[in-house]
Amino acid sequence: MPTRSSSDGVAVLTGSYTPESGGDGAGIAALSLTPATGHLARDTTVPPVPVNGASFLAAHPSLDVVYSTNETDPGTVSALVRRGDGQLSPLGEALSSGGANPCHLTVHPDGAWLLTANYGSDTPPGSVAVHRLDSDGRPVELTDIAVHEGTGPVTGRQEGSHAHQVLVDPAGRYVLATDLGADAVFTYRLDTRTGTLERVAVNRLRAGSGPRHLAFAPGGELVFSADELSSTVTCHRYDAGTGTLTGLTSVPATAVRDVTNQPGGIVASPCGRFVWVTNRGADTVAAFRVTGTTLEPIDEMSAGGTWPRGLTYADEHLLVANQHSGTLVALRVLDDGALRQAGPAMSVPSVVCALVL
Structure with missing residues (x-):
């Protein structure tokens, strides 16, 4: 999707759980970020779109189209077109995700395929779905x-498979899907003729x-995992020729003790020198x-809310999308990789993800 910004800042969309999916959010909402100050503001010219269970958002690489999971059982995926004035409109009907509780999606770099990770439930198990895009x-x-x-x-969490993320490697050769229930990363080759x-x-x-x-770190030789159940961050060697990972080193995701912690989102810096992770529990x-x-470990600071997920x-x-407190916070990245809160927390009920346009 082409990057859009204005004198008012960088355009941001947030995804939230709605009442139908166990939250109190609006679905998809439009905001702006002012980079100079880290100030977040609601874009009052763009009304929220009530997408049910918008737990992850992704953008098309060349079109003004945004995709959202609808984290329900059975699950669906939605597409929305973004007009020149920023307004969002549904692009066709929501389609079945092919499984239960879709929690992540991405668009293949060629723009012709949508890949979705279905977390699953007791039945069915976790899966990865492919949709053809026109x-x-x-x-x-x-x-x-x-x-x-x-x-x-892990009792109660790993009785079956639970796909949690699907992404394409930096070379565009393989599709990788994490599975929280199976303690595995599945590697696939996508046939771009048949999907x-x-x-x-x-x-x-x-x-x-x-x-x-x-x-992934820039260049794709290293990839880092946020390990939810062991509360660790692991560095893996990635073989771009075979699509395989080799675990190298792991560290605790938080220095906070005496708390049950579950890492959530993970980001590698564009320069490759730093990695950041959210900690749900330590907050x-x-x-x-x-x-x-x-x-x-070089720094750890408050997420500016509770249960930081995206x-x-x-x-x-x-x-930082703080799900339970319903707040979105901008943290400034310093030259040494440390973080500082840049502006006040913004109320976004049941927010779980953000997408920069």
């Missing part, structure tokens, strides 16, 4: 569903780690320096 960016056909299998040792997935590797991670999200954002393949890089800031 020339306008509209999802028109569900072309494949890759069902995951596997379990882990089908061929599994090429199953990368087994530490038992009980519960990989949630990945973030912090932790900063790490990357030295070779080692992660060194984390988004935006023009030398990190946008």
